[in-house]
Amino acid sequence: MQCKAEVTVMFRKSILDPQGAAVERALKAHEGGADISSVRVGKVIELTVDGPDAKSVEEKVKVLADRILANPVMEEYSVHVEPLS
Amino acid sequence: MQCKAEVTVMFRKSILDPQGAAVERALKAHEGGADISSVRVGKVIELTVDGPDAKSVEEKVKVLADRILANPVMEEYSVHVEPLS
Numbered sequence: 001m002q003c004k005a006e007v008t009v010m011f012r013k014s015i016l017d018p019q020g021a022a023v024e025r026a027l028k029a030h031e032g033g034a035d036i037s038s039v040r041v042g043k044v045i046e047l048t049v050d051g052p053d054a055k056s057v058e059e060k061v062k063v064l065a066d067r068i069l070a071n072p073v074m075e076e077y078s079v080h081v082e083p084l085s
Numbered sequence: 086m087q088c089k090a091e092v093t094v095m096f097r098k099s100i101l102d103p104q105g106a107a108v109e110r111a112l113k114a115h116e117g118g119a120d121i122s123s124v125r126v127g128k129v130i131e132l133t134v135d136g137p138d139a140k141s142v143e144e145k146v147k148v149l150a151d152r153i154l155a156n157p158v159m160e161e162y163s164v165h166v167e168p169l170s
Contacts, residue, residue: 008129023130026153032145035135044093044129045108050120060117068111 002084003049003057009070009077010042017041045069054081087169088134088142094155094162095127102126130154139166 011017017040024039051057058081070077096102102125109124136142143166155162 010129010131020130023154024132027132027149030149030153033149035145036132036149037135038131038133040131042129042131044095044127045105046095046123046125046127047109047112047121048123050122060120064112064115064118064121068115069108 001051001053001057003051003054003081004084005047005049005057005061006080007045007047007061007065007069007077008042008080009045009065009075010040011074012076015074042075048084049081054083057081086136086138086142088136088139088166089169090132090134090142090146091165092130092132092146092150092154092162093127093165094130094150094160095125096159097161100159127160133169134166139168142166 020040023041027033027036049057049061051060058079061079061081065077065079066072105125108126109121112118112121134142134146136145143164146164146166150162150164151157
């Protein structure tokens with residue numbers, strides 16, 4: 001069964017995010033950007049995974065996210081899996 | 086009304102994604118990574134926006150995504166807005 005997995009990796013809230021701060025400044029300088037705050041920039045990794053079912057694919061992707069895609073010391077990640085029809 | 090917006094920016098399918106290819110190679114080299122394909126890496130920008138309602142916030146964030154956060158020539162983006170309780 002083929003599934004599409006999406007792993008979102010963001011810096012932990014306690015870690016300074018200079019890229020987010022820079023983007024926030026750029027947005028605020030734009031017309032209509034005054035109402036914007038708390039900008040944070042992260043990564044998203046989309047992958048196609050073959051596995052027996054969505055649950056086992058999610059388990060596998062979580063292991064890979066923890067070991068390879070994210071640095072759990074500084075980053076937090078979320079995994080979303082959905083079957084491809 | 087405060088809303089949390091999430092803008093996901095990915096390279097268009099027709100554009101080569103070398104970062105995705107590098108991540109795919111790293112994942113395939115890992116135990117259990119043989120079933121993985123079509124890896125693409127993008128950016129996710131989380132922001133808090135103040136506005137009259139979720140719909141107008143979504144309109145505003147779409148304009149900002151189109152003009153500042155993404156390069157529509159090479160990238161495609163999606164916007165997801167949800168009200169903060």
